[in-house]
Amino acid sequence: MASEADEASRNQRDALLALAPWQSDGTFGGQATWRWRDARLITISEHHLYRDHLDRDLEGAFGQPADLVVYLSKHVSESRRPSLTVHPIGNPRGAEFGGQPETLVPSAPRWMTAALRGLRREAKGLPYNVTFEATHHGPYLTAPTFYIEQGSTEKEWADLAASRAIARVLLALEPLDAPIAIGLGGGHYVPRHTDLALLRRIAFGHLIAAYALEGGSAHVIDQAVERTNGATLGYIHRKSLSKPEVRTYEEQLEAHGLRVVREADLLTDREDES
Numbered sequence: 001m002a003s004e005a006d007e008a009s010r011n012q013r014d015a016l017l018a019l020a021p022w023q024s025d026g027t028f029g030g031q032a033t034w035r036w037r038d039a040r041l042i043t044i045s046e047h048h049l050y051r052d053h054l055d056r057d058l059e060g061a062f063g064q065p066a067d068l069v070v071y072l073s074k075h076v077s078e079s080r081r082p083s084l085t086v087h088p089i090g091n092p093r094g095a096e097f098g099g100q101p102e103t104l105v106p107s108a109p110r111w112m113t114a115a116l117r118g119l120r121r122e123a124k125g126l127p128y129n130v131t132f133e134a135t136h137h138g139p140y141l142t143a144p145t146f147y148i149e150q151g152s153t154e155k156e157w158a159d160l161a162a163s164r165a166i167a168r169v170l171l172a173l174e175p176l177d178a179p180i181a182i183g184l185g186g187g188h189y190v191p192r193h194t195d196l197a198l199l200r201r202i203a204f205g206h207l208i209a210a211y212a213l214e215g216g217s218a219h220v221i222d223q224a225v226e227r228t229n230g231a232t233l234g235y236i237h238r239k240s241l242s243k244p245e246v247r248t249y250e251e252q253l254e255a256h257g258l259r260v261v262r263e264a265d266l267l268t269d270r271e272d273e274s
Helices: 007-019 054-062 109-122 160-171 191-199 217-226 243-255 269-273
Strands: 023-028 031-036 039-041 069-076 083-087 129-132 145-152 180-184 203-208 231-236 259-261
Touching (some): 007 039, 007 145, 069 083, 083 109, 083 160, 109 180, 145 160, 180 217, 191 203, 243 259
Parallel strands (some): 069 145, 180 203, 231 259
C-alpha cells in the first residue's frame, strides 16, 4: 500500500515498479494498481494513517481477502536519526494518529521479522539504523499488517537508495520460520527485541513498549496475544520495568499459555541448523 500524500511511500512504490515486471491490474479509487505474482501494489490518494477498513474495501474491489497488508511509509522522529524501521500497528492507548483507541490490528510476525532482517542485509553500507518500532498508530484493519518506513527527515524520504533497499526486501520477502512471540517493555525502538530478532530464532508480533503498559496494561496484553496469531512465547525487557510489573506481565502471558523466555533460551539460526 502506497500513499500519494507521502513522499517516501511514492519513492518506495516507484522502486518496486522499477525492480520487478509488474502488470497493470486496473484501478482502485481512481489510482492505477499493479499485480506481480501473488502481490498487488495499490496507491491511495490520502494519507494512509487515517484510512480505516482498507482491507475490507480491497476485498470488495478485487473479490479476494487480503492475507497480508504492507504499508510503504516515511518515518518521522524527533531525533532526526536516519532509520529504516518495521512495526506492527494499532493503538495501545489513545488514537492520536489514526486507527481506533485501545485497539490493535492483527500483526504479521514471521513476515515482519523477515523484513527487519532483510533491511539489515539490503541497507548494508547505507547510513541508516535498522530497527523495530513498538506497536503504534493507525489505520484500523482486520487483516495482518505491518509498516515499513524510511526516515527521519525530508532528506531521507527523498533518498532513492533507501527506497530501493526497501523494494528489494519486499520483492524477496518470505516468512521467517521461527517461533512467534509477544514483546513487552523497552522504549519506542525496542532495542532488545530488535537485537533478538536479528540474532536469535524468534519472530515478534506485537511489541508493547513500557510507556504503553502504564495503566490498563491487562487489556492491551490480552489484545496483543489475541492479535498475534500463533504466538507461543513472550519476551519481557526486564530492565525497563519494575520487578512487580515484570511478575504481573509474566503471569498474564503464562495465563494465555505463552512461555516467557530469556535470550539464553533462544537458539541462534546456526544452532538451529545444527
